[in-house]
Amino acid sequence: MPVPPDVRIDTLLQHTGQAPLDPATGSGPVAMPSMRTSTVRFADMDALDRAQAAKARGERVPTYGRVGLQTHESLETLLCRLEGGSRAFLAPSGMAAISMALMALVGQGDDVLAADCVYGPVRFLHKTVLSRMGVGMDFVRPTVAALQAALRPETRVLYLESPGSLLMEMLDLPELARWAHDRGLVVVADNTWGSGYVYQPLALGADVSVVAVTKYVGGHSDLMLGAAVARDETLNRRLGDTHYALGSTVSADDAWLALRGARTLGLRMRQSAEHALEVCRWLAARPEVSRLFHPAWPDDPGHMLWRRDALGSNGMLSVAVDLDRAGARRLIDALRLFGIGYSWGGYESLITQVESGALDTHGYWDEHADARMRAGSVLRLHIGLEDPRDLIADLDQAFVHALA
Numbered sequence: 001m002p003v004p005p006d007v008r009i010d011t012l013l014q015h016t017g018q019a020p021l022d023p024a025t026g027s028g029p030v031a032m033p034s035m036r037t038s039t040v041r042f043a044d045m046d047a048l049d050r051a052q053a054a055k056a057r058g059e060r061v062p063t064y065g066r067v068g069l070q071t072h073e074s075l076e077t078l079l080c081r082l083e084g085g086s087r088a089f090l091a092p093s094g095m096a097a098i099s100m101a102l103m104a105l106v107g108q109g110d111d112v113l114a115a116d117c118v119y120g121p122v123r124f125l126h127k128t129v130l131s132r133m134g135v136g137m138d139f140v141r142p143t144v145a146a147l148q149a150a151l152r153p154e155t156r157v158l159y160l161e162s163p164g165s166l167l168m169e170m171l172d173l174p175e176l177a178r179w180a181h182d183r184g185l186v187v188v189a190d191n192t193w194g195s196g197y198v199y200q201p202l203a204l205g206a207d208v209s210v211v212a213v214t215k216y217v218g219g220h221s222d223l224m225l226g227a228a229v230a231r232d233e234t235l236n237r238r239l240g241d242t243h244y245a246l247g248s249t250v251s252a253d254d255a256w257l258a259l260r261g262a263r264t265l266g267l268r269m270r271q272s273a274e275h276a277l278e279v280c281r282w283l284a285a286r287p288e289v290s291r292l293f294h295p296a297w298p299d300d301p302g303h304m305l306w307r308r309d310a311l312g313s314n315g316m317l318s319v320a321v322d323l324d325r326a327g328a329r330r331l332i333d334a335l336r337l338f339g340i341g342y343s344w345g346g347y348e349s350l351i352t353q354v355e356s357g358a359l360d361t362h363g364y365w366d367e368h369a370d371a372r373m374r375a376g377s378v379l380r381l382h383i384g385l386e387d388p389r390d391l392i393a394d395l396d397q398a399f400v401h402a403l404a
């Protein structure tokens with residue numbers, strides 16, 4: 001039975017991509033099994049011809065294992081419902097989804113305008129691969145004025161991430177997308193932060209949403225996966241062809257894990273968001289804290305945009321502490337419950353130090369840094385599902401240790 005079209009997102013997350021019933025027995029499993037396969041077999045040559053014809057029309061019809069069978073399709077359907085897209089293309093990591101999307105949209109001589117706050121490895125993608133293919137990339141402050149000044153005749157794509165990766169600044173996505181569309185650009189947005197549950201770039205004007213499923217959708221720190229989701233037929237075709245040509249495939253077991261994680265996406269994100277606000281309240285009262293970066297926090301400069309455009313928040317926050325680099329390192333080392341590590345969106349709390357080099361090219365930091373904020377003083381925290389009172393007690397003892 002298809003899911004009724006008007007149900008709300010928490011219902012969609014439970015009912016989208018269900019396992020099919022066996023017509024012979026009239027029964028089937030509740031949870032979609034992992035359908036591992038390297039290839040597809042057909043009842044007869046006519047069935048194969050029909051599949052090939054549908055595939056040539058751009059439909060999602062597997063004729064070979066690389067595309068994936070029902071497990072992949074279920075996850076793709078669910079990601080489409082979350083993001084408001086009509087096709088989702090899976091990739092073995094979030095970074096692979098970003099590479100695939102950009103390779104689908106640009107070629108030699110083209111240029112990409114990118115926000116200076118995007119996930120750091122995107123700069124590495126340009127430096128190592130895209131530049132070699134003759135694709136230019138300019139990283140600029142994501143304001144209309146700065147983008148207009150950097151626009152070139154060769155610019156084809158506007159690449160954004162809202163909120164930003166390190167300081168979680170909200171972008172005015174609708175305004176930036178309008179500006180880009182008036183100039184014929186395709187807008188790609190990294191939506192790992194929102195994961196379709198609390199932020200929906202396609203509804204706000206983006207053409208392609210890329211998501212590291214690795215983070216909140218997977219949610220259990222045990223899987224790498226990414227997706228690019230789009231709505232427009234021409235874009236879907238370009239993404240589909242590139243996806244197929246690059247051989248970007250994911251294992252059915254990983255698609256299954258992502259699907260399993262997605263069923264509890266809402267619960268986990270809401271809980272992490274609530275805990276993150278509790279930690280913010282505690283941090284804001286500390287004399288050593290000079291600045292909090294978290295769009296759901298009322299003092300964050302992006303708070304009004306967050307209220308306008310987002311449907312909720314998550315466990316990500318950055319904090320500038322009044323410590324030098326060594327003091328910040330002592331604080332991190334003294335923590336007992338926060339793992340030291342990159343990534344986020346899992347069940348557990350993690351912390352990293354934002355190296356000042358990563359902020360050097362970041363206009364938002366220049367706008368908001370004051371004399372109390374020193375290099376190496378920014379910590380990025382992912383607040384997980386632990387009891388926030390325990391996390392706060394852990395931070396409390398670590399501050400005591402760092403200041404001793």
Ligand SMILES: *Cc1c(COP(=O)(O)O)cnc(C)c1O
Pocket residue numbers: 092093094095096119161165190192193212213214215224225226343
């Ligand atoms: C982690 C992350 C990615 C990359 O995802 P991987 O699955 O680790 O490759 C992309 N964008 C953002 C914002 C991320 O946080």
